[in-house]
Amino acid sequence: MSQAEVLRRVSPLWTFGLLRSELVTTFRRWRTLALLGVLAAVPILVGIAVKLETQDGAGPGRGDGGGGPAFIAQITNNGLFLVFTALAATLPFFLPMAIGVVAGDAIAGEASSGTLRYLLVAPAGRTRLLLTKYATVMTFCLVATMVVALSALTVGALLFPLGDLTTISGTQISFADGLGRALLIALVVAASLIGVAALGLFVSTMTSSGIAAMATTVGLLITVQILDQIPQLHALQPYFFSHYWLSFADLMRDPVYWDDLVKNLGLQVLYAAVFGSAAWARFTAKDITA
Amino acid sequence: MGAPPGSSEVENWGRVQDAKAAADDGGKADMAPYETDDSTDTGEADELRSGRRRAARYIVPVTVVGVAAATIGLVPALADSGDPNLPKITAQQLLDKVAKSDVQQLSGTVKISTDLGLPDLGGLESSMLSGATKSGDGSSADPTAKLTELATGSHTLRVAADGPDKQKVSLLENAAEYSLIHNGKDVWGYDSQSNEVFHATTSADTSKSDETRATPKGLTDEALKSVDDTTSVTVDGTEHVAGRDAYKLLIKPKQSGTTVGTISVAVDAKTGLPLKFTLTPASGGAAVVDVGFTQLSLAEPAASTFDFKVPKGAKVTTEDSAEKAVPAPKHSTGSGTPGKSEKDLNKGQDDPTVLGKGWNSIAVFETGGQGIPTGGSSSGGGDLGGFLSSLGDQVKGSFGSGTVYSTRLINALVTDDGKVYVGAVTKSALVKAADAAK
Numbered sequence: 001m002s003q004a005e006v007l008r009r010v011s012p013l014w015t016f017g018l019l020r021s022e023l024v025t026t027f028r029r030w031r032t033l034a035l036l037g038v039l040a041a042v043p044i045l046v047g048i049a050v051k052l053e054t055q056d057g058a059g060p061g062r063g064d065g066g067g068g069p070a071f072i073a074q075i076t077n078n079g080l081f082l083v084f085t086a087l088a089a090t091l092p093f094f095l096p097m098a099i100g101v102v103a104g105d106a107i108a109g110e111a112s113s114g115t116l117r118y119l120l121v122a123p124a125g126r127t128r129l130l131l132t133k134y135a136t137v138m139t140f141c142l143v144a145t146m147v148v149a150l151s152a153l154t155v156g157a158l159l160f161p162l163g164d165l166t167t168i169s170g171t172q173i174s175f176a177d178g179l180g181r182a183l184l185i186a187l188v189v190a191a192s193l194i195g196v197a198a199l200g201l202f203v204s205t206m207t208s209s210g211i212a213a214m215a216t217t218v219g220l221l222i223t224v225q226i227l228d229q230i231p232q233l234h235a236l237q238p239y240f241f242s243h244y245w246l247s248f249a250d251l252m253r254d255p256v257y258w259d260d261l262v263k264n265l266g267l268q269v270l271y272a273a274v275f276g277s278a279a280w281a282r283f284t285a286k287d288i289t290a
Numbered sequence: 291m292g293a294p295p296g297s298s299e300v301e302n303w304g305r306v307q308d309a310k311a312a313a314d315d316g317g318k319a320d321m322a323p324y325e326t327d328d329s330t331d332t333g334e335a336d337e338l339r340s341g342r343r344r345a346a347r348y349i350v351p352v353t354v355v356g357v358a359a360a361t362i363g364l365v366p367a368l369a370d371s372g373d374p375n376l377p378k379i380t381a382q383q384l385l386d387k388v389a390k391s392d393v394q395q396l397s398g399t400v401k402i403s404t405d406l407g408l409p410d411l412g413g414l415e416s417s418m419l420s421g422a423t424k425s426g427d428g429s430s431a432d433p434t435a436k437l438t439e440l441a442t443g444s445h446t447l448r449v450a451a452d453g454p455d456k457q458k459v460s461l462l463e464n465a466a467e468y469s470l471i472h473n474g475k476d477v478w479g480y481d482s483q484s485n486e487v488f489h490a491t492t493s494a495d496t497s498k499s500d501e502t503r504a505t506p507k508g509l510t511d512e513a514l515k516s517v518d519d520t521t522s523v524t525v526d527g528t529e530h531v532a533g534r535d536a537y538k539l540l541i542k543p544k545q546s547g548t549t550v551g552t553i554s555v556a557v558d559a560k561t562g563l564p565l566k567f568t569l570t571p572a573s574g575g576a577a578v579v580d581v582g583f584t585q586l587s588l589a590e591p592a593a594s595t596f597d598f599k600v601p602k603g604a605k606v607t608t609e610d611s612a613e614k615a616v617p618a619p620k621h622s623t624g625s626g627t628p629g630k631s632e633k634d635l636n637k638g639q640d641d642p643t644v645l646g647k648g649w650n651s652i653a654v655f656e657t658g659g660q661g662i663p664t665g666g667s668s669s670g671g672g673d674l675g676g677f678l679s680s681l682g683d684q685v686k687g688s689f690g691s692g693t694v695y696s697t698r699l700i701n702a703l704v705t706d707d708g709k710v711y712v713g714a715v716t717k718s719a720l721v722k723a724a725d726a727a728k
Contacts, residue, residue, distance in 0.1 A: 170601075270354075
């Protein structure tokens with residue numbers, strides 16, 4: 001390679017080269033593909049289950065006044081609701097778990113396989129490498145959410161009728177409007193995972209064992225979800241990253257109820273800032289031995 | 291496998307990634323580590339300095355946490371920019387203002403917190419109540435079933451109104467919503483959770499009053515009904531509610547024996563619309579009922595807000611068929627006391643007789659022999675009865691003996707011969723009333 005080319009790569013554009021190579025590495029892994037496959041299977045399972053259950057004409061969840069994930073009672077009338085149900089079903093556990101695996105692996109995985117030092121050999125700087133890693137994890141958040149949404153939309157369109165839909169406030173909106181809201185909801189769900197991603201990245205800088213980082217992140221996720229259910233912790237719960245996750249359903253109100261959505265996004269940004277900077281502090285100051 | 295030999299000079303990122311990918315596959319790249327980073331100097335003399343530098347980096351996340359905490363703590367305090375300066379007004383003028391208030395168009399968000407001191411039974415309670423009042427086939431979109439939910443906890447409502455013919459109230463739930471829409475002759479209840487619809491026509495006027503009851507205006511109207519010689523009404527300064535300037539109206543019972551401490555109503559200075567209603571019990575502590583707008587717009591709501599088309603596949607219960615399916619969930623009519631929840635607690639009973647006047651009114655029901663009100667359901671009444679009596683206190687008097695159920699506002703005395711005395715009065719006042727009635 002020529003000297004000129006090396007110089008060019010130090011320009012800001014160079015970060016994109018690093019990002020691209022990170023993205024390719026992440027999405028080429030079997031583990032990542034398997035996670036995405038599991039996520040894509042959830043809407044298929046939900047769709048088929050609802051279809052089978054309602055073949056005799058009865059709506060799902062009628063008997064007990066509507067159990068199960070949000071919007072499940074509406075799926076038979078409009079396949080688009082499968083998107084919302086699938087996101088509501090995967091957001092509490094499947095999605096953040098997948099994020100936890102990818103984020104936990106980001107730094108610790110490199111360290112445990114002995115490649116971290118090679119990544120740091122080039123004039124990248126640790127900060128830039130960390131940012132690239134975080135961008136990769138966030139891209140994965142978006143891709144994972146979109147996989148769920150698109151799989152749900154496909155299954156919903158195949159198994160159930162589509163058309164104008166009724167918002168949960170009882171007003172009617174057109175199918176195009178509904179699709180727009182579905183996209184918005186998918187984006188909000190992806191953004192809801194920013195906090196977990198930052199947390200996972202921070203944990204990942206703490207250890208040089210990829211498995212330990214993943215397990216810790218997923219463990220924290222489960223712990224927080226459980227704590228969020230304990231009424232005595234009422235005062236703390238608004239600060240749990242998962243507390244406002246299901247507020248994405250507020251986008252289906254008419255007019256949209258923004259309060260909790262804004263709180264959710266604000267909270268995610270806060271988590272990203274706190275754990276992102278903690279990850280930076282840890283990663284830029286630590287001895288890289290592997 | 292591995293990096294090509296002779297690549298110890300790092301040339302580009304592709305190579306590094308190749309090496310990394312190879313190592314990922316289980317291979318071992320054989321490259322010398324380059325300590326080019328800025329902070330990995332591990333010289334003995336630098337040990338202390340580098341340790342300090344490491345610690346210094348953690349100032350950043352700590353600062354972020356600090357700034358966030360300060361923002362969360364301070365912004366509400368800063369936003370509360372003192373009480374507005376409004377011209378002085380007498381209590382009578384303010385009452386007139388409320389009476390003359392003629393706000394026809396509004397939309398906003400109302401927050402309701404109810405703390406009656408009932409044990410928080412959550413879902414159990416509503417399933418018990420609904421299990422007792424409806425026989426399995428009742429619609430979850432029935433407004434009477436939904437209103438009982440408002441009796442405990444905090445809820446967010448959205449209200450919209452456009453003239454006397456168009457109103458909408460929505461109870462926001464987790465990923466679901468219950469809407470009650472009044473448009474012209476039709477009253478629709480829609481429960482999005484179960485996709486069920488309740489339909490009635492307004493000739494039966496109850497649904498309309500149900501709708502308005504939960505708003506600050508409805509509650510204030512009820513409270514002002516009882517304004518007479520037993521009540522003192524004063525203006526107690528001003529405050530901001532939902533971004534609007536408001537007068538604070540303070541209503542206090544003069545009688546003793548009632549559990550009602552004070553009722554404070556924030557009245558919009560411009561329109562006379564009650565914006566916030568707070569009922570504090572005589573025993574002190576947190577408000578029993580706190581209903582107020584958190585957001586309010588007096589512009590005309592979009593017409594589509596009140597349009598309701600039955601969604602595809604929804605189960606529709608019309609009022610007539612509901613009447614048939616459910617054995618008459620008859621509403622007891624208002625007894626004049628400010629606590630409305632007693633209605634819900636005693637749904638399905640006969641119309642009560644009222645003892646006393648003003649704040650000390652006590653409603654008396656005959657339940658017909660059974661000592662414990664089980665909401666009309668005899669099956670399972672044994673279990674329920676045992677459970678209920680364990681919640682109350684046993685009392686004795688010249689009337690005989692009975693059980694007193696206390697909340698922070700409403701107390702009820704159930705005598706062993708099946709009479710129920712209910713009122714926003716103290717326990718001893720109930721016993722006295724029962725003695726007197728004997």
